[in-house]
Amino acid sequence: MFRYLLVCALIGQLAVPTQTIGQPLTGRLKTLDSALTLLHERAMFNGVVLVAEQGKVRYTKALGTANIATNEPLTTKSAFNLASVSKQFIAMMIMQLQERGKLRYDELVGTYLPVFPYDTITVRHLLTHTSGLPEYFDLAQQYTGPLDTLTNAGMLHLLHQDKPPLVFRPGSRWDYCNTGYVLLGSIIAKLSGLPVETFFEQNIARPLKLKNTYIYYYKSSTTPRNRVYGFNREDGKNVLNDLIRLDGVIGDGNVYSSAEDLLVWDQALYTEKLVKASTLREAFTPVKLSSRSDEPGKTYPYGFGWFIDEGGKVLKHTGSWAGFRTLIVRYIDKKQTLIVLTNGTNAAGRMADEILSGKRPQLPKTQLITNIRLIDGTGAASRKAAVRLRNDRVWETGDLTAFPNEPVTDGRGLALAPGFIDSHSHHDWALKPDAIPVVNQGITTIVVGQDGGGVPFDTLQVRLKQQPVSVNMASYTGHAMLRQQAMGINGLYRTAKPDEVARMKTLLRTELQNGSLGLSTGLEYEAAFFSNRDEVIQLAQVAADSGGRYISHIRSEDMMLDDAVDEIIQIGRVTKMPVQISHLKIALRDKWGQSARLLAQLEKARAEGVNITADCYPYDYWMSTLRVLFPKRDYTNPASAEFAVNQLFDPAQSVLVRFAANPTYAGKTVGDIAKLRQEKPAQTLMGLVAEASAFSKKNPDASGVEGIMGKSMDEPDVANFLTWPHTNICSDGANDGHPRGYGAFTRVLGRYVRDQKIMPLETAIYKMTGLSAEHLGLKGRGLIAPGYYADLVLFNPDTVQDNARIGDNRALSTGIEAVWVAGQLVYQGQKSTGAHPGVLIRR
Structure with missing residues (x-):
């Protein structure tokens, strides 16, 4: 089912009437018409909508093309692939066979399909998605070739041959499963002695006099009538997206019908034209789930091919496959019907359902950024392009033309990149809503809980709810924080006892469940310095077992650097999870110039299977x-x-x-x-x-109480660490103190990329975005690509520069022209816009 992105109704940009609550149907239909027209203008609706009341058509709308190759216009007679809306027709044929005594719902599937390899699954389980079978798509992709067409017989053969394990005990839970309905198609053919499409024609289409309803599948011999072809919109262009090799099956989809015919079908379900009323009542009854002796029986609001809402007052089903999105809703108490058929992978269905249900419609909002040099975060060469946003995501990129009345930002030939991700930040300390230290250097996401510190995840959540901010935030769980909770503030200067380690592990599991990225340590600091490797490895293993990660201010960055690096490599080797060295540096004068040797040590570990990476800030002095x-x-x-x-810092x-x-x-x-x-x-x-x-x-x-900026690194070593392919950029900055808090990212772009040319601009952006997201395990961020969050920065590569210095550590960067977070402009012209759309990112 298609998840439709919703935001607040557009004011001014999309002038759609929004007051639908309490409106009569006529008023709601006007709202619907305006919304569909506007969505079509924005390339977000290509299809047919029909609304009926008491069986009479009250509204129809057909916009767009049935076939992008011929530009044939859509009509209410156009036959769409119904995708999963097909399931109700398959269920009807099963009901017809049941009424004729050909089958029983509670009989084992193997009774009718002898090669079916499971002896606990019934026909009812298939009808109600309670079989526990895995999806057939995975089996087909694994065991068939790219030129093979999957058929019903072929799918049954795969199940018989490989017998994949069930996902759950049949009848114990509900889980949507297309495999079950393909098997029902096979049962129909077996018991009727006819091809499914023939039985369908004789027992549904013909009795109801449906003119544009039929079963059509890949390499089918059926001649389609008024067939609609699916397509996708990709980067401003329509691309065919229709039947594929898996579409040789019948059951879970591939019933075609028109809006007019679907209304006839809907009205027939109020009668006994196809089956008895008692048979239909069972089809519209929520499925009962089997219970164990220690728990009561439950139900799930799904019958035979229908979702059941509001206690049976609303029956509905959606469909989503290839280039098609479909919806049928039957408002039983109001005797109203909504039919939405689209062939452009758009989804006006939910919006239409909301309007007819009396809810305020929420329309997608688009905006276009044109005339930019796109640096997409992958490391690929920049290119001229435009980028279109839809709500909080990137929708498309390429050679795009503005829609009517669409907001347009002229990028003036500047570079547009994903918003920078600060993988090691302390900006959460007294972070103000506008987050100027962060956004002024192009950062849109900060990752806190570093060096073993931080606060519990739910505390962060409460803070952001009480005081929204302009940037996103993710967090690790700090080792020292766990030690303090388990050992007390006065008990940190020793090795933890077994019961204290057990307590820390319990606390960490809770944090990971709440959304923490993993475990962070600050082993050079006293609160964790006295821990031993075993304590750290035990905790790291908890993070690994939960799919988390490990990031560390290692135990030494100077005298015992080699041993500290060996420790984090061991943690990665033992736990088999990604491990990252925070702010990689060599802070011992006698070891300056040995960055190549250290990087060789890390590369050797990577070659041995340890996923070790690093982040680095562009300064030769720490804080x-x-x-x-x-x-x-x-x-x-x-x-x-x-x-x-003499060795660890320069006092002067x-x-x-x-x-x-x-x-x-x-x-x-x-x-x-x-x-x-x-x-x-x-x-x-x-x-x-x-x-x-x-x-x-x-x-x-x-x-x-005290803090020092220590000059103790060698500039060539810093450059080497920055250019290592597995280093991403960080600030390690806060809202005061070290200039890195205001200028780390712009310093890389100005000093190291433009002036010293230690790496191409595209590589630097990759290290600030795509690579950072990969190292942190963040999904949907770090790239400018369709579906990714619209966290963006527009900057001038020729002028971008950090200005923060010792003594003037809060000077704003220049060259950062605009910053968007979740599609909202938060910073422009070195000023905040006052928008605070930042979210707390969960693992």
């Missing part, structure tokens, strides 16, 4: 706490302090971002502070750590 400069956690050891100032270029114990130090380098204090930098470093610790003890509720 963290002063305490990470003591890898051995010996904060009063002069030798360790001396090692830090490393700036204190904040220092609550003495706020006047903020903005000064450690070297500057040492001069003020008339100390050596190593002595000053120890003093600063001690003073911050004392402040924290006196102010236990204070957070962010």
